[in-house]
Amino acid sequence: MGESDRQVLDYLVARYGDWVLLKPPLEERTLVLWFGPLILLGFGGLAVVFFFRRRRNAVEPAAPLDEAERQTLEHLLHKDDG
Numbered sequence: 001m002g003e004s005d006r007q008v009l010d011y012l013v014a015r016y017g018d019w020v021l022l023k024p025p026l027e028e029r030t031l032v033l034w035f036g037p038l039i040l041l042g043f044g045g046l047a048v049v050f051f052f053r054r055r056r057n058a059v060e061p062a063a064p065l066d067e068a069e070r071q072t073l074e075h076l077l078h079k080d081d082g
Helices: 005-016 028-058 067-077
Strands: none
Touching: none
16 A cells, blocks of 8 residues: 555556556557547548438439320320220
8 A cells, every 4th residue: 555656557557558548658559549539530431421422322303204205104194094
């Protein structure tokens, strides 16, 4: 008992690694801690962009019928009427 804050931190880092620190040192083995959230945020942003682009391009309004197509449709609809 009676250890200083520095001694407690040194013990925790020795036992569990830099992962237990709120501000781990910027080293090769802690790059995931520093840049992982940014990478995930970037992927999430890309997913949102692709989602809305695909959604916008998925539904295109049909072109209106010209007069010949309209007459053909009317003929087919009323063909069996008699």
